[in-house]
Amino acid sequence: MSVQTAMDEAQVDQAQADRASTDQAGTGRHDPAYNFAYLDEQTKRMIRRALLKALAIPGYQVPFASREMPMPYGWGTGGVQVTAACLEPDDVLKVIDQGADDTTNAVSIRKFFQRTAGVAVTEATGEASLIQTRHRIPETPLTEGQILVYQVPIPEPLRFLEPRETETRKMHALEEYGLMHVKLYEDIAHNGAISTAYAYPVKVEGRYVMDPSPIPKFDNPRLESPAIQLFGAGREQRIYALPPYCRVESLDFEDHPFEASKADHDCDLCGCGDSYLDEVIVDDEGGRMFVCSDTDFCATRRALGHAGRLSGEALA
Amino acid sequence: MQPDVLTGGFADPAPQSARAFRAALQAMAMPGTIHEVSGASAPAPLSAAAAVLLLTLCDRETLLHLAPGHDVQGVRDWVAFHIGAPIVPAGEAMFALGTWEALASHDAYAIGTPEYPDRAATLIVEVASLDGKGARLTGPGIRDEAFLPVPDVAAFRANARRFPLGWDAMLTCGPRLAAIPRSTTVEDITCMSQ
Numbered sequence: 001m002s003v004q005t006a007m008d009e010a011q012v013d014q015a016q017a018d019r020a021s022t023d024q025a026g027t028g029r030h031d032p033a034y035n036f037a038y039l040d041e042q043t044k045r046m047i048r049r050a051l052l053k054a055l056a057i058p059g060y061q062v063p064f065a066s067r068e069m070p071m072p073y074g075w076g077t078g079g080v081q082v083t084a085a086c087l088e089p090d091d092v093l094k095v096i097d098q099g100a101d102d103t104t105n106a107v108s109i110r111k112f113f114q115r116t117a118g119v120a121v122t123e124a125t126g127e128a129s130l131i132q133t134r135h136r137i138p139e140t141p142l143t144e145g146q147i148l149v150y151q152v153p154i155p156e157p158l159r160f161l162e163p164r165e166t167e168t169r170k171m172h173a174l175e176e177y178g179l180m181h182v183k184l185y186e187d188i189a190h191n192g193a194i195s196t197a198y199a200y201p202v203k204v205e206g207r208y209v210m211d212p213s214p215i216p217k218f219d220n221p222r223l224e225s226p227a228i229q230l231f232g233a234g235r236e237q238r239i240y241a242l243p244p245y246c247r248v249e250s251l252d253f254e255d256h257p258f259e260a261s262k263a264d265h266d267c268d269l270c271g272c273g274d275s276y277l278d279e280v281i282v283d284d285e286g287g288r289m290f291v292c293s294d295t296d297f298c299a300t301r302r303a304l305g306h307a308g309r310l311s312g313e314a315l316a
Numbered sequence: 317m318q319p320d321v322l323t324g325g326f327a328d329p330a331p332q333s334a335r336a337f338r339a340a341l342q343a344m345a346m347p348g349t350i351h352e353v354s355g356a357s358a359p360a361p362l363s364a365a366a367a368v369l370l371l372t373l374c375d376r377e378t379l380l381h382l383a384p385g386h387d388v389q390g391v392r393d394w395v396a397f398h399i400g401a402p403i404v405p406a407g408e409a410m411f412a413l414g415t416w417e418a419l420a421s422h423d424a425y426a427i428g429t430p431e432y433p434d435r436a437a438t439l440i441v442e443v444a445s446l447d448g449k450g451a452r453l454t455g456p457g458i459r460d461e462a463f464l465p466v467p468d469v470a471a472f473r474a475n476a477r478r479f480p481l482g483w484d485a486m487l488t489c490g491p492r493l494a495a496i497p498r499s500t501t502v503e504d505i506t507c508m509s510q
Contacts, residue, residue, distance in 0.1 A: 036330035045375050048337050049410075052373070053434040055344045056484045056497035058456045062434045086341065088334040145342075173430035205456055205499065207480060226459070228345045243345045243457030243499075 023127075026120035028089060037084040038116040043067055047085035047239070051230060054241035059204030060172070061155050061238040069234065070112075075105055076134055077234030079151035080112070083132045086147060086230070087113065092120045094128035099136040099276070099293035106134070123296050135198070137219040139275050139297035142227035144244060150213045152233035155240065157201045157211040177209045180251060188256055197261070203249045210240065212248075218260045218276045223248040265290040270301035271308035321393040324357040326371055332356075336372040343486065343495040348453045348462020350446060350494045358398075359390030365488035366413060366440050367394075373438075374411055376400035383414020386442070413440045416467035422475075425483045433480040436498070443467060446489035455500040464494055472502040 030036055039047070043065075050064040069077040087093070093113055097106040101123040109132060110121050122128050125140040132149040142148060154160075158168045161179045171177070180201055187194045200217035204210050212223055213231060223229070229242040242248060252258035263277040268289040275297060277290040289310055292298035302311065326332040332355040339351035358367035374380055380401040382391060387403075395401055406412060406424040419439060428436035443465060450465035455476075464487065466472055475482040475498055482498030496502065 036334065041329055041333065042375055042377075044333070044337075045373060046377070048340075049373055049378070050434070051341060052344045052438070052484070053436070055341070055457070056499060057433050057480050058499060060433060060480060063432075086334075086338065088338050089331050144346075147341075169431045228341070241345075245459045246456040 023122045023124070024114070024120060026090065026092075027114075027118045030118040031115050034116045036089070036117055037087045037113065038070075039067065039081065039084045043081075044085045047081055050239045051082065051085065051241065054230070054239050055228075055243050057208075058242055058246050059202075059208030059210040059240060061233075061240045063237055064239050066234045066237040071108070073235040074153065076109060076132070076151035078232030078236075078239070079132050079134070079149050079234075080109060080232075081234060082149045082230050082232035082239060083109075083113065083130065084117075086130060086149070087117050087119060089118065090120075091117075091129045092122050092127055094122050094125065094131045094296075095133075096131065096136060096138065096294075096296075097134040098278075099138075099297075100295045102295060124300070125294075125296055135214045135216075136276070136293060137215060137222045137225075139292070139294040140300075141222075142225050144226040146227040148225070148227050148229045150215075150229065150231045152211070152213040152231045152236070152238070154199075155211055155213075155231065155233040155236050155238040157199075157209050172208060175207065177203075177251075180209055181253075184251060184253070188253070194252070194256060194258075200258075201251050203251060204242065205247050206249075209251070210242075210248075216262070216276055217250065217258075218262045220248075220250045220258070221260055263290055266308060267292045267298060267301075268308045268310040270298045270306045270311070272298070272301055272306070320359055321390060321397055324359075324367065324394065325398040326355050329371075333372045336368045339493065340369060340372065340486070340495070343493055344457075344484070344497055346457045346462075347455065347496050347500045348448070348458055348464050348494065350448065350464075350492050352491050353493060354491055358394045359388070361386060361388075361442070362391055362394075362413075363442055363488045364491045365493040366442060369440055369486060369488065369493065370395065370399055370401075370411075370413070374399050374401045376402070378410045379404040379408050381406050381409030381412040381414075381437075383412065383418035385418045386414045409437050411438050411440060413442070415442050422468075422471050422483075427475075427478065427481040427483055430481070433482075436481065437483045439483055439485045441467060441485050441487050443487050443489050446487055446492050446494060452503045452505045453496065453500050454503070457497075458500070464496065466496065466502050466504075469502050469504040472496060472500075476501050 050062045095106040095110040097103040125138040134151045199214040250258040275292045278293045353368040356367040425437035453462040484497045
C-alpha cells in the first residue's frame with residue numbers, strides 16, 4: 001500500500017467520522033423553556049398564512065410581520081422564521097451557509113433548532129426533509145417532498161434600481177420590468193456580457209420578476225426543482241415561494257443568452273468538474289486552491305474514492 | 317352551549333398544528349395531491365380536515381365567513397371557544413367555509429388588489445368526495461397533470477384567468493384535504509373529449 005492511499009483512506013475515515021458525529025437523531029424533546037420551534041403559535045399561524053399565499057402566487061413577495069429573533073438581522077432571521085413555521089417534530093434538518101455545513105451561521109442555526117425543536121439534524125442532502133440555506137442550492141439534486149428555505153437579504157429585485165417601495169410595488173402590479181432589462185443591457189454595453197454573477201433576476205411562470213437571493217447564477221437552472229422552495233427576508237419582512245416544477249427563467253436577451261458560470265477548474269479535493277467552486281488562498285505566496293462550495297457533496301465524493309489535485313497533501 | 321363545543325381542539329397544539337400545516341403546505345405547493353390530517357373534531361357539519369385547517373390557520377386576527385349550512389350555533393360556539401375568529405359576511409372574509417353551493421356567490425370574496433394580490437380570501441370547500449379523479453389540473457406545482465373532483469370547473473377557470481388576482485380554494489372531505497390555488501388551470505376532460 002502506498003503512502004498516498006494510506007493517507008487517502010485515513011482522510012476518508014476521518015471525513016466519515018467527522019460527518020457521523022454531526023448527524024444526530026432527534027431527541028423528540030425540545031427545551032421546555034421555549035414553545036416548539038421557538039416561535040409562539042400565533043406568530044406561526046401568521047407566517048403559515050403568508051406561506052400559503054406565497055405558494056398560490058409564485059414569485060410574489062407577501063408582506064409578513066417579521067419578529068425579532070435571538071440573532072442579528074443578516075444572520076438569517078427570515079429563513080429561521082420560515083423554518084420555525086414549517087418544522088414538524090420528525091423532520092431531519094440540514095443547514096448550510098454558502099454550501100458549507102460547518103460554518104458559524106449554519107452551526108448556530110442548526111443548534112438553535114436542535115434545542116428549541118428537538119429535531120434530528122444531518123449534513124447529508126439526501127437525508128434532510130428540510131434544508132435551510134444561505135446563498136447556495138445543494139449540488140445533490142433535491143427530491144419531491146423536500147423543502148428548501150432560503151435566507152434573503154434584499155427580496156426586491158428592483159430595489160437598487162428604484163428605492164421607493166410604493167413604486168416597485170406598482171411596477172410589479174403593472175408587470176413593468178423594463179428597468180431590469182435596461183440594467184442588464186447596460187451590463188452588456190459596458191462589459192460585453194451580463195456581469196451579474198449572483199442574485200441573478202428570474203421571471204417566475206412568465207409573471208413576477210423575482211430575486212432568487214444571492215445564490216450564484218450557476219445555481220439558477222436548479223430553481224426549477226421538484227422540491228418546495230420558500231424564501232424568507234426577516235429585516236425586509238417578505239416571504240415568497242416557488243412551488244415544485246414551477247417555470248423559472250433567468251432574464252436574458254436572444255443575442256446574449258443566460259449562461260450559468262463557474263470557476264474554470266476542477267475541485268482540488270474531490271476532482272469534480274461541474275460543481276460550484278470556492279477559491280481559497282492557501283499561503284502568502286499567491287498559492288490558491290479551488291474546492292467545492294458544497295461540503296457535503298465534496299465529502300461524499302471523497303468518501304467514494306474520488307480525488308483531486310491536492311487530495312493527497314496534508315492541508316493545514 | 318353543547319358539551320362538544322368545548323372539546324375537539326388540538327390536545328398538543330404546537331406539534332399537531334405543525335403536522336397539519338405541513339399537509340396544507342404540501343397541498344398548496346402541489347395542487348391535486350391529497351393529504352390526510354387528524355387531531356381535531358368540530359360539531360356537524362364540519363369535516364375533520366376543515367376543523368384542523370381552521371385550528372391551524374385561523375385565530376382572532378382572521379375574519380371568517382361561515383356559509384349557510386355551516387353557520388349553525390354549534391359551529392359558531394366551537395369557533396368562538398377554540399379559535400376566536402370574528403364571523404363576518406362573505407365580502408370581508410379572509411377565510412370562508414362551506415359547501416361549494418352554499419359559498420355562492422363566489423364573486424363576493426376578496427381577490428386581492430394588483431399591488432397586494434395576497435389580500436385574497438381562502439375558501440375551505442367541503443366536498444362530498446375527494447379522490448384523484450375528475451377535472452384535469454395543470455400549472456405551478458404540477459409536473460405533468462393532476463386530477464381532482466372540482467365542484468365547478470367554469471368558476472375555477474374564471475378565477476385562474478384573473479391571476480395574479482383571485483381566491484384560493486382548499487377542498488376538504490372527512491380527514492382529507494387538497495388545494496387548488498388561483499395559479500392552477502382547471503379543465504373538464506369530459507367536455508374536451510366530446
